[in-house]
Amino acid sequence: NNIALVSPSATRTNLTAGTFPNFYRPIPNDGLQGPGDATYMVKTLKAKEIVVIEEKTAYGTGLAKEVVTTLKALKVKVTNIAVNEKNADYAAVVTRVSKTTNFVFVTFQDAAKSEQVAQELIKQKKKAVVFGSDGSDQPTFKTPGTYVSAFAPDVNGLPVAAAVVAAYKATYKAEVTTFGPPAYVAAQVIVEAAGRACAAGKPNDRAAVLAEIAKTNIKQTIMGNALSFTATGDVKGGRFYIFKTQADGKRKLVG
Structure with a gap:
């Protein structure tokens, strides 16, 4: 120890x-990200119906649980679809997304999967927009209008x-x-x-x-924040950053 x-x-x-x-x-931990993302989709983006694609990994399941719990508390219609980590084709999964769904929240650790879901939604003429977590914040996830939640800001x-x-x-x-x-x-x-x-x-x-x-007490890290820890090891004052993908594939901070 x-x-x-x-x-x-x-x-x-x-x-x-x-x-x-x-x-x-x-x-910050999933206990902040899940509720934060769910609340943003409902309160800021006015979502009424959301599908959560839960990739069955320790990360994917933990985050999906936090999101679904919050969405239910916010009284929106939510459907949880669990998929295997090795799943490579999401056409069948997207067929389960209704025409009235506003967002598909994904917990993938591979951004290419998020992009595949986004493109399949377009192909199947569904209005739902993909909202990804940290694993989606890579250049391979580039469909304009999609969202990403990340535990770090764009430091560039x-x-x-x-x-x-x-x-x-x-x-x-x-x-x-x-x-x-x-x-x-x-x-x-x-x-x-x-x-x-x-x-x-x-x-x-x-x-x-x-x-x-x-005892860590850094006045300013390269992420722009001060850093110290709680008694249990979490960062004090942690937050997530929400970005929207623009037409050129770049992300713009929106929340």
Whole structure:
């Protein structure tokens, strides 16, 4: 239990329920994302009927449960469709989406699947719009008008991230996308905690590093936020960011 784990992407709610006292994350959990996305679809986008495609993985099932629970509480019509992670053809799944459905919320970890659903909806002449979670926030999901909810902002335009973004692009010849910034921050948390433990004369003490992680207090990360943790390892003041896909495939922050 003294080996620290700082995850840049694990959002399942029960990971910070007390079972893993050595677990921390600089990103918010599904308990925020699910209700937040559901509420946005209903309150802001005025959805009356929503289909949730639950990919049967630890991530997909956990997030789908949070979304469905909130949608039911908001008194909208919701249909949950569970699919296997290995499912490769979504034409049959889309046939189950009614003509009156406003949104199809997907919990895929592969953005290409989200794009396939979006294109199949168009092919079958259905008005529903795909609303994806973090796994959908990749360039392969590009149908205009779709939505994505992500646990990190687009750091490409943030002054505080400029040096890191420039170095990444120069080294890897690629764009910085959703999962990169939280991974950078997770590494920063560990490195700085280890540095403080060493400075205190405890260079080989895992418990000391873990204790320092709990004390993390970064005034501003490359994601633009201050970072400290709750007693259970969640980020304080965490939030999700909602983007809408534009005609050129780029995303615009809308919520």
